[in-house]
Amino acid sequence: MPNSDKTSIKDSILQRVYEDNLAISDPYTKKSHPARSPSNRVIFHVLPVLLITVLFALIHFISDPISRRLTDPVAFSAKDSIYPWAKIIRDQQSAPTGGPLISYGGDSIPGSEISFDAQRLLNYDFLLNQNHVRVSSIFGLDIQTIVIDPGHGGKDPGALGSQGTREKDIVLDIALRLRDQLMESGRYRVLLTRETDTFISLSDRVKFSNFNKADLFISLHINALEQKEFNVTETFYFGPPSDEYTLRLAEQENSGSEILARDFKNMIKRIGDVLKEQESATLASSIQRSLFSNMEKYDREIADNGTKIAPFVVLLGVDAPSVLVEISCITKSEEEENLNNPVYREKITSSLKGGIKGYLIKRQTQVVKGDDDGEKFLNKKS
Amino acid sequence: MAKNSSTKKADEKLLVGIDLGTSRSTISADNNKKKWVESYVGWPRDFISRKVVGKPILFGEEAVKHRLSLDMYRPLKNGVIKEGTARDEEAVKELIRHLISLVQSSKSDTKIRAVVGVPAESFKMNKIALKKAVAEFAEALFVVSEPFAVAYGVGALDNTMVIDIGAGTVDFCIMHGTVPTEEDQRTVLTAGDYIDQQLFTFLKERYPQADFNLNMIRRFKEEHSFVGKIEKNVEVEIPVEGKSTVHNITDEVKRACESILPAIVESTLELIAKFDPEYQDTIRENIILAGGGSQINGLAEYLEEAIGEYGPTKVRVVEDPLYGGADGALQLAIEMPEEYWTES
Ligand SMILES: Nc1ncnc2c1ncn2[C@@H]1O[C@H](COP(=O)(O)OP(=O)(O)O)[C@@H](O)[C@H]1O
Numbered sequence: 001m002p003n004s005d006k007t008s009i010k011d012s013i014l015q016r017v018y019e020d021n022l023a024i025s026d027p028y029t030k031k032s033h034p035a036r037s038p039s040n041r042v043i044f045h046v047l048p049v050l051l052i053t054v055l056f057a058l059i060h061f062i063s064d065p066i067s068r069r070l071t072d073p074v075a076f077s078a079k080d081s082i083y084p085w086a087k088i089i090r091d092q093q094s095a096p097t098g099g100p101l102i103s104y105g106g107d108s109i110p111g112s113e114i115s116f117d118a119q120r121l122l123n124y125d126f127l128l129n130q131n132h133v134r135v136s137s138i139f140g141l142d143i144q145t146i147v148i149d150p151g152h153g154g155k156d157p158g159a160l161g162s163q164g165t166r167e168k169d170i171v172l173d174i175a176l177r178l179r180d181q182l183m184e185s186g187r188y189r190v191l192l193t194r195e196t197d198t199f200i201s202l203s204d205r206v207k208f209s210n211f212n213k214a215d216l217f218i219s220l221h222i223n224a225l226e227q228k229e230f231n232v233t234e235t236f237y238f239g240p241p242s243d244e245y246t247l248r249l250a251e252q253e254n255s256g257s258e259i260l261a262r263d264f265k266n267m268i269k270r271i272g273d274v275l276k277e278q279e280s281a282t283l284a285s286s287i288q289r290s291l292f293s294n295m296e297k298y299d300r301e302i303a304d305n306g307t308k309i310a311p312f313v314v315l316l317g318v319d320a321p322s323v324l325v326e327i328s329c330i331t332k333s334e335e336e337e338n339l340n341n342p343v344y345r346e347k348i349t350s351s352l353k354g355g356i357k358g359y360l361i362k363r364q365t366q367v368v369k370g371d372d373d374g375e376k377f378l379n380k381k382s
Numbered sequence: 383m384a385k386n387s388s389t390k391k392a393d394e395k396l397l398v399g400i401d402l403g404t405s406r407s408t409i410s411a412d413n414n415k416k417k418w419v420e421s422y423v424g425w426p427r428d429f430i431s432r433k434v435v436g437k438p439i440l441f442g443e444e445a446v447k448h449r450l451s452l453d454m455y456r457p458l459k460n461g462v463i464k465e466g467t468a469r470d471e472e473a474v475k476e477l478i479r480h481l482i483s484l485v486q487s488s489k490s491d492t493k494i495r496a497v498v499g500v501p502a503e504s505f506k507m508n509k510i511a512l513k514k515a516v517a518e519f520a521e522a523l524f525v526v527s528e529p530f531a532v533a534y535g536v537g538a539l540d541n542t543m544v545i546d547i548g549a550g551t552v553d554f555c556i557m558h559g560t561v562p563t564e565e566d567q568r569t570v571l572t573a574g575d576y577i578d579q580q581l582f583t584f585l586k587e588r589y590p591q592a593d594f595n596l597n598m599i600r601r602f603k604e605e606h607s608f609v610g611k612i613e614k615n616v617e618v619e620i621p622v623e624g625k626s627t628v629h630n631i632t633d634e635v636k637r638a639c640e641s642i643l644p645a646i647v648e649s650t651l652e653l654i655a656k657f658d659p660e661y662q663d664t665i666r667e668n669i670i671l672a673g674g675g676s677q678i679n680g681l682a683e684y685l686e687e688a689i690g691e692y693g694p695t696k697v698r699v700v701e702d703p704l705y706g707g708a709d710g711a712l713q714l715a716i717e718m719p720e721e722y723w724t725e726s
Pocket residue numbers: 402403404405406407547548549550551573574575600603604605607672673674675676677678679703
């Protein structure tokens with residue numbers, strides 16, 4: 001490329017770097033810069049576009065708990081990044097056009113943890129720092145963080161088989177395999193609540209997941225039944241127990257929970273989080289279907305308990321859609337033998353992966369196609 | 383590339399390019415100094431630890447050495463400064479302060495002007511936090527994405543593709559005469575750390591009695607990494623029951639290094655495919671590998687062959703994988719017009 005070309009490319013690149021950085025200036029620490037390029041007229045043009053974007057984002061936010069995570073508001077203005085974002089929002093705050101947002105926000109999710117009052121939305125501080133809606137996640141380009149939680153560990157062996165197989169070892173092995181399989185594509189960030197045989201309290205598992213801003217949380221367990229001839233596969237999401245059996249199972253898996261009553265109360269408030277529940281239910285059924293169709297190949301008598309609701313503490317505390325999988329029953333001796341076979345565990349892992357990816361892909365295509373989930377949801381509530 | 387500093391007055395500005403990496407951070411200044419440090423920051427856990435380590439804060443290798451006495455942070459580990467946790471932001475800030483101190487001459491009152499390159503993911507998510515973190519030390523600064531800084535540094539401005547293989551991420555970026563937007567970039571999470579993880583698993587499987595940890599594994603990898611044809615056996619010493627023993631790890635090293643290739647090839651093709659066919663050929667012939675992972679032996683050849691199935695392909699490796707990002711950022715700083723600095 002001729003040198004003069006290169007110089008002019010460089011000039012325009014440097015200008016872009018400058019403009020991009022202007023747009024991301026933190027309004028608190030920066031002195032206000034003289035509005036160099038954007039004139040008021042331009043801002044006037046941008047405003048309607050922006051409002052629509054925010055509205056669009058909001059609808060997806062409401063319908064899409066998965067994207068309820070870090071957002072870079074700057075991304076909105078990627079194309080017009082010379083316009084300082086903060087400024088536009090300020091203008092918007094005084095504009096009466098903010099009206100429609102209020103009615104969306106105010107009514108749609110009463111009692112949900114995040115209330116969408118317009119004040120909060122229009123407060124640019126909130127937009128800048130809360131980062132809830134990221135454009136890339138709306139368009140499904142986002143990297144997803146998946147937290148896998150192998151149950152038990154350390155002093156807590158979990159369920160025991162008659163030949164000495166321990167739940168904690170099996171689920172850890174499957175979790176490690178699942179991480180490798182999910183990471184293969186390079187599209188998912190996969191984190192484990194434990195990577196070794198250590199004891200981790202349920203509340204620490206919850207904290208870990210929320211701290212890392214998980215998009216999905218999957219807890220892995222193996223069941224033990226009194227009726228040793230039975231084998232069952234089932235997948236849970238959080239809710240009040242549907243029967244005596246699920247209550248007892250939840251008690252078992254919850255034991256060792258160090259969650260304080262106070263925290264528990266706070267968590268209970270989230271039961272109103274309909275969105276998380278819907279997503280969890282969808283995820284649960286995708287995993288259950290994939291897992292069961294695999295397990296059936298090995299044990300034709302295995303029962304498909306489907307997806308169920310139970311009050312597992314881990315599922316409650318985690319912000320992301322979350323499920324707990326009871327893969328099979330270690331108390332059936334043939335199953336215990338199978339679980340000791342690495343090939344079998346790899347197969348189980350593949351079917352778990354299949355269920356998870358099935359869910360994610362469905363989500364993604366829905367989001368990309370602009371699925372009307374959001375509207376459905378709103379209609380249902382009204 | 384760096385301007386001669388002798389013509390400058392003592393009270394003048396120091397221009398620096400900083401590359402904040404997930405595993406290593408580097409700085410390159412226009413006084414010709416270059417330094418790097420592992421991206422670890424550690425604070426003594428308590429009063430006693432403070433006495434033991436003798437410092438209020440430790441960085442890089444020194445922090446790793448004393449990790450048992452420290453609260454350790456690798457602030458950009460997952461490509462995100464975890465906001466809400468003040469400590470992570472604090473760690474970034476301290477890391478930058480430390481880097482600048484490494485290149486600053488004794489008079490520490492020189493005004494700093496910085497261009498900071500950060501992993502593409504952080505760039506998307508944490509620009510504001512980053513700007514805040516640096517604002518304290520620099521009179522003025524610009525934040526850019528790391529692969530873009532690399533591209534700028536090697537003059538790959540138009541119809542080129544940079545693949546920056548770091549520890550936590552592989553960042554792809556297509557340059558077409560302007561600052562890349564989100565659409566021109568992509569991030570894949572199977573990178574250096576993933577190779578380590580895989581190698582660890584493979585070796586545990588093959589040599590269950592051998593006693594090694596992730597740090598040893600990373601060393602083995604950095605010394606012997608390769609993909610494609612086996613040219614020589616890789617043999618390393620690993621203790622077994624306390625006794626140093628030679629192990630052949632050729633296949634495992636190869637498999638582990640190759641585990642990141644499918645995602646790299648796929649992402650490269652997908653990104654290129656977004657461009658007009660007339661540009662695709664040019665881009666394919668201008669692929670540049672950067673970052674620590676670009677030093678894997680046979681990597682350029684392997685990618686040339688794999689991507690070559692779609693048309694003529696040329697893949698080269700940047701001259702200085704360690705400082706590519708910092709040098710590029712410095713060059714941006716040097717070429718940035720004065721009025722941009724004063725108005726930013
Ligand atoms: N010779 C080598 N072969 C393979 N990988 C290497 C080599 N040297 C360094 N690496 C790896 O490169 C990664 C660090 O690259 P770097 O560009 O410094 O990353 P980041 O920008 O993420 O800090 C680490 O995973 C390191 O192990």
